[in-house]
Amino acid sequence: ARTSSAAAASGPSASSDIDQRLTFVGREEGKLLALRQLFRGGGGSGSTSGAVKLKPPALVFVQSKERAQSLFGELVYDGLNVDVIHAxxxxxxxxxxxxxxxRGDTWLLVCTDLVARGVDFKHVNAVVNFDLPTSGVTYVHRIGRT
Structure with missing residues (x-):
């Protein structure tokens, strides 16, 4: 993972106290592997990959309800404490x-942009954009859920 920052001339921006990281995963298939490593500690602080273990609870955003169901199925199969929310x-x-x-009964919530606006959660440790948002506004809404 690499921490980076970028500035836009105008438009929405994230709070400066949010730690944002970008992880390059190669091909599409690398996303699921990277997500598993993030929550299982496949990278740890001593790892040469630079990956950091994320501590739940976390929101994982995807672009569609079909994609949400598919990712949910993969993570349930892995034995992770996960749920899914979509239209x-x-x-x-x-x-x-x-x-x-x-309540803390679910540690990972796979969701679509249905949750990006209007639903706030306290004590969320991470927001993962498994699929990139379609706009800067959507990105800011997603990461601002905490």
Whole structure:
């Protein structure tokens, strides 16, 4: 992982007290491996890869409900304490997922931009953009959920 910063001439910007990191993963298949390593400590502080273990709870953003379900299935298979929230789930199911995440029953919440606006969480340790957001505004909304 490499920490970097960039400035835009105008438009939305993230809070300066948010630590932002960019991890180069190569091909698409590398994303899942990198995510697994982030939460399992595959990189640790002594690692030559520079990867840092992220401490849950965390939000993991993707671009579509199909992608959310797919990633959720992969992470459940790995035995991670994960849930998923997207527009394809009922309102009651989404509310239950949010409540479990807020209580700490769920450590990773895979979500679409449905959560990027209007749903705030306290005590979130990481926000992962598994899929890049489509705009700077969406990026700021995603990382500002904590």
């Amino acid at each position: 394809g789930r009922s309102h009651a199911a989404r509310d239950a997922s949010v409540a479990k995440f807020r």
